[in-house]
Amino acid sequence: MMATENRREFLLVFSAAVFLGLLSITFVLIWVLQYREGLAWDGALAEFNWHPVLIVTGFIFLHGIAIIVYRLPWTWQCSKLTMKFIHAGLHLVAFICAVIAMVAVFDFHNGGKIPNMYSLHSWLGLTALILYCLQLVLGVGMFLIPITPVTWRAAFMPLHVFGGLSLFGSVIAVALMGITEKLIFGLNNPKYKDLPPEAIFTNVLGLLLVVFGILILWIATRPSWKRPSDQILHTLHTNGGGEDNTKVSPALAQLSDGADAEPSADVRRRINKFDDQTN
Numbered sequence: 001m002m003a004t005e006n007r008r009e010f011l012l013v014f015s016a017a018v019f020l021g022l023l024s025i026t027f028v029l030i031w032v033l034q035y036r037e038g039l040a041w042d043g044a045l046a047e048f049n050w051h052p053v054l055i056v057t058g059f060i061f062l063h064g065i066a067i068i069v070y071r072l073p074w075t076w077q078c079s080k081l082t083m084k085f086i087h088a089g090l091h092l093v094a095f096i097c098a099v100i101a102m103v104a105v106f107d108f109h110n111g112g113k114i115p116n117m118y119s120l121h122s123w124l125g126l127t128a129l130i131l132y133c134l135q136l137v138l139g140v141g142m143f144l145i146p147i148t149p150v151t152w153r154a155a156f157m158p159l160h161v162f163g164g165l166s167l168f169g170s171v172i173a174v175a176l177m178g179i180t181e182k183l184i185f186g187l188n189n190p191k192y193k194d195l196p197p198e199a200i201f202t203n204v205l206g207l208l209l210v211v212f213g214i215l216i217l218w219i220a221t222r223p224s225w226k227r228p229s230d231q232i233l234h235t236l237h238t239n240g241g242g243e244d245n246t247k248v249s250p251a252l253a254q255l256s257d258g259a260d261a262e263p264s265a266d267v268r269r270r271i272n273k274f275d276d277q278t279n
Ligand code: ASC
Pocket: 080, 142, 143, 144, 150, 153, 154, 155, 157, 230, 233
């Protein structure tokens, strides 16, 4: 159970993140529809424009929401398994958006005889996509396939969380490089250095993406905003000395009494039961 004030803070930061995310999507749409060539699948610039739109909508916004989906208090009555499917499903949709975004660029380049994969933006972007795919496959294999041993899950969890958050931050950084690249290539007369309205507008899009990313990372790293049953696991994994022990409600904290760093089969059964009861 979350203290009222703690919950209010969460709702405030979460609302701000959603607002900034939706505003970023609005900005990228205005950019390609008003300032650029619009959207089409024609092998020309309007096809390239799907790239920023799908990256911001899928690879950044949906990716960010997928990361924090366990933190939403109104989902705590759903089973952990349901939430895992929603978490994985949103990541899958984000991945598909990112793949189509890449196809749009390759298609546009090939149609216009522009070389592929020479810029640092393209190297880092493709690397991020490959690692995201790996993260998705390993995440499903480790946490969604029922026969994966709990010891493997516990060992892999820190890597899954750290890898996932690093990837999310990297995707935003790579998007900023892409925006800069596009403004340098695309603005001529006036040039980027003359700071025309499109340059200012798109720079603001970059700022919005950075703040959205920071809010998502903030939400994801507050132990007191975790789903209660995960807080118990956090406490157990940190040998009962987790930084936020006090935030776990007394009834739930009881579950971890006397447990060692690794939850015993018994404690785990009780946690699972708790998750089932709240189903
Ligand atoms: C899972 C799950 C968790 C973790 C934990 C290992 O599959 O639901 O909370 O793995 O068991 O840290």
